[in-house]
Amino acid sequence: MFEVWAKERGLDEPYPLVWHLVDAAGAASALWDRHIGRGVRRWLAQRLDLDEDMTRQLVVELAGLHDVGKATVSFQQQWDRSRHGYVRHDWAAATVLPLLLDPRLTRAGLAASAEFMAALAVAGHHGSYPVLRRQDYTRAAKAEMTGDSDGPRWHAVRGEIVAAVHAALGGPARLPDQVPAEVVPLLTGIVIMADWLSSDTQFIVEQQRDALVDPQRRFAVARERMLDRVESAGLSAPQIPSGASVAGAWGYAPNALQTSVERDFRPRRAGLVTITAPTGVGKTEAGLVAATRLAAVSGRSGVYVALPTRSTATEARRRLRGFLDGAGVSAPVALAHGDADRVLRDADAAEASMWLQQNRHRPGLAPWSTGTIDTVLRAVLRAQWQPLRLTGLANSVLLVDEVHSVDPYMAGLLARLLEWCGFLGVPVVAMSATLPAHLHVALERAYLSGAGVDVDGVGVQRPAYPGWSFVDTAGERSLPGDHAVGEMASLGGRTLHVHTSTEFPDVALWAGEGASVVVVCNTVAEAQQAYRRVRDAVPAAMPVTLLHARMPGWQRSAATEDVLTRFGRESGPANRGGVVVATQLVEQALDLDADVMVSSLAPMALLLQRAGRLHRHDRPRPTDHETPRLWVHTPVPQPPEWEAVYDRFELEATAALLDRRESIDVPGEVDELVQQVHHRSPTLLSEAGAAARHNRAAEDQATAETAAIPRPRMVDQLHQLTSLETPEVALTRLGVDTDLVVPRYTDEHGHQWLRHGPQEWMPWPDGRPKKRVVQDALVDAALPVAVQHTRPLGDPPSTWSRYGPLASARVLDVGSGRGGLDLDDELGLVTSTGRKDTP
Known part of the structure; x- marks a missing residue:
């Protein structure tokens, strides 16, 4: 038995399979006790119809059997994949394990058995579930899967290994009568994490050096060491801040929105919170307070903050770090996007956890993390590692900021994500300054449907603007009182002066008057052209900065730092002035303050987001720039490439509205303008235009349906979760791969x-x-x-x-x-x- 090996790379001698399995069981035990939140533990126990102790034993055993498929000749002799009879060891486990767990199984009853589903949970530990036929599970399978004629001998070896693992764990776990298919991904996710932790070379060397031979004592040693590894990996669930408040975390008095959340939001169970308010009035702070309260009542281990872009996710990490520091929580904050390695340098190493950042699939497992919305949407894409991502989602509160930024395709994925959140009991906080009514309705219906609530019976109620609303997994709804709504009505109050022009305005004139000017363009090429125009028009000594995503990381980082230094919250009079030309990178979540803004025409919701960078903070303004002014560039005809970025019909509707007005009252007119443009069939469009827009959105949402995993209660075959039926790659965004x-x-x-x-x-x-x-x-x-x-x-x-x-x-x-x-x-x-x- 000890000659059957599991690991050899980087080791002086091969590591026996049985010890690797015991190590993985120890890792699963530590993860259950230190990482998996009580809400997930309770949910799994209820779905499996077991108590929590028996559920824990089952999870530990599954991790302890995950590599049993390595006890095959194709793995032990390292056969080439092209050789006849080769089988992947993770998939081999799906066939051999059911008979090892219960030799009495018959072919007729196996596919519906708990042993079969348990084996699939193990077989998915490399991120994909196998496509298997019932006829693969015959009495002879134990011989066929070895790849040679000595099948009974290998089957006996596997039996010895399983017996040794059971001895280490104090006996086999009790299997439930049924293992629902929709529960398996969470079991698989824990197994994957346990495998990764126990496969670390340094850990294995320590085990080779001084771990005991007695199975039970070896398991105890492995578990104790894994408790430390869970902590050092950044997976240990921190204390959720109790009674978190704006004043306590950030040190300043809360405004009306934040006060209402602190005073009136008293959830009893998980649910969906929607917060809508103008930009710059502290939605993030209110959302984090709400998220911590939801984490406490739902038993979640932390919060994942999802933003539309990498730069906004990076900025959100800084703010989340500040919130935790102010609340007295010491925990790493992971960053989940493709540029995280560049952003997290030595200064952040201690607080970011190197283990979490070593692999692009891991940051979403952190109790506290921020990242792009793309990262969390992958939890519902039919793609490899989907079970791991779903497990990370299940263990956290999900906070989605700038939710309005999703297009119809992403909205379809987000609705499926919220449906799974409702099913798993995951609390969600959705925030936006410009939330279209149809999107709010779609997301709330999806969440309630996943939770098993009769949506038609409960209905959907939009929050007042500014304001918040909450509906929980039982369909109970709560809203701020009339007094709070009245207090919030003037949040962010100001008059935004709007000018439209077919010609690009004289930015150099304003900059020469000492104004801080932000120019926002719809495409990189347009921004480059505008930058050249401005740079050539202003004095050489005047600072002009270009910022867009198509720059090397070091250059983009330097440009962002320059922009925040000159236009950020802490910028002083000596630093201000000059021009920033950028794409949508400055549109959301970056805390910029401009005296005047020039923007390419964009859909109303996003145009108002851009305008949120105008007069954002209370500070002295240059002469003639005491009021916020937004100049909208509306060339005729519109550049055709804008349609690759935005919906043509929304651009037309926005242009029509702006043509009729010279100012916008914030917040009084914001929600009305957003609904006029972004409603499914805006009145500003012709009947044909509205129909065309609807058809295009329907096509994109149908594409999302193809890419997304099935609804929670519609999962039939587990391979549906990790592979597309067609060869296309599952994407979180259409057209911008x-x-x-x-x-x-x-x-x-x-x-x-x-x-x-x-x-x-x-x-x-x-x-x-x-x-x-x-x-x-x-x-x-x-x-x-x-x-x-x-x-x-x-x-x-x-x-x-x-x-x-x-x-x-x-x-x-x-x-x-x-x-x-x-x-x-x-x-x-x-x-x-x-x-x-x-x-």
Whole structure:
């Protein structure tokens, strides 16, 4: 039995399979006690019709049997995948384990048995569930899956290993009468985490050196060590701040919205909170207070904050860190997006947990984390590692900020996500300054449907604007009282002066008057063109900054820091002034303050979001700029590439509304304007235009239905969760799939260089980038580029495949013109197709 091995890479001698299984069981035990929240433990026990102790025993046993498929000749002799009889060890477990758990099983009863579902939970520990036929489960399966004629011997070895694991755990766990298919992903997610923790080379070396041979004592040692590893990995569930408040966490008096949440929001169970209020009035603070209260009553371990972009997610992490520090919570805050490696440097290492950030699938497991909405939407995509992502979701409160930013395709995925949240009892906080009514209705109905509530009987009620609403998993609703609604009515009160023009205004004139000017463009190419125009028009000494996503990481980071220094909350009079030209990166969540703004025409909700950066803070203004002014550039005809970014009908409806007015009352007119433009059939469109818009949205939502996993109670075959029926790749956004590109410079002598800072150069790293400094430099140099531009660049370097952020990165030879791409020191990425590149 001990000759059957499980691990050998990086070890002096192979590590026996039976000990790896005992280690994994110890990891699952530690995860259950320190990471999995009481709400998830309770939910699993109820669904399995077991008490929590028996559920714990089952989870520990599943982790302890996860690699039983390695006791096959194809794994032990490391057969090539192309060899006849080869079988993946994770999938082998799905066939051999049911008969090991109960030799009495018959083919007729196996597919409906708890043993079968338990085996599938184990078989998915590499992120995908196998597609298996009932006829695969015959009495002879124990011989067929070995790949040779000595099947009975291998089956006996596997039996010895299972018996040894049971001995270590004090006996086999009791299996429930049924294991519902929709419960299996959470079991699999815990098994995956246990496998990852117990597969760490350093841990295995420690176990080889001094762990005991007696199975039960070895399990006890493994569990104790895993308790420490759960803590050091950043997985240990922290204390939820009790009685968190704005004053306690941030040190200032709450406004009317925040006061209402602190005073009136008293949930008894999980549910959906919707907070709507103008930009800059503290929705994030109110949302975090609500989230912590929901975590406490629902037994969740932390909060995941989802934002529309990487830059806004990074800024949200800073604010979440401040909230936890103010509330006295010491816990790492993970960052879940493709640029996280560059953002998290040595200063953040202690608070970010290196284990969580080593793998792009892990940050969502952290009790406290922020990231893009894309990361959490992947929990409901039919793709590998979906069970792990769903487990991370189930263990947290989900806070979705800027929820209005989703397009119809993403809205379809978000509705499916909220349906699963309702089913799992996951609390959700949705926040927006400009929430379309139809989107609020769709999300609330999805959540209640998942929770099993009669949606038609409960109905949907929108919150007052500004305000909040709450409906729980039992269908009980609560709203702020009339007095609170009256107090909130004037939040963010001001008059926004609006001007529309077919011509680009004279930005240089305003900047010359000392004004801080922000120009927001719809595409990268448009921003580059506007930047050149402004730069050429202003004095050389005047600061003009360009900021967009198609810049190398180091350049984008420097530009963001410059923008926040000059236009941020803490910017002083000496730093202010000048111009920032940007894409939608500055539209949401970045705390900028402009004296005047120029914006390309955008849908009303997003235009108002941009205007939220105007006069955001109370500070002295230059002469003639005492009131907030928004200049909207409405060229005729509209650039056709804008339709690649925004709905044409929403642009038309917004333009029609703006043509009739010179000002907007905030907050009084905000919700009315948003509904006029973003309603399913806005009155500003012709009947044909409204029908066309509806049809387009329906098509995108139908595409989302294809990419999404089934509804919670509609899961039939588990492979539906991890594989598409068609070969297309499951995406979180339509039409904006990107690759990372790393620019490579060649000098006149033919030497190749990597630039990873303004004056920082290093020889181009040939081979595998083993040193962290080289890996970080590559990430600093990288930029995201739409895949239609990257295909001519060739395949990613195979030597980067083991380093997650760079696994699919491509190389751009600067100056070669290959693929119609080049890199400019000021402008960032430029393309021969020019204006077709979106932000």
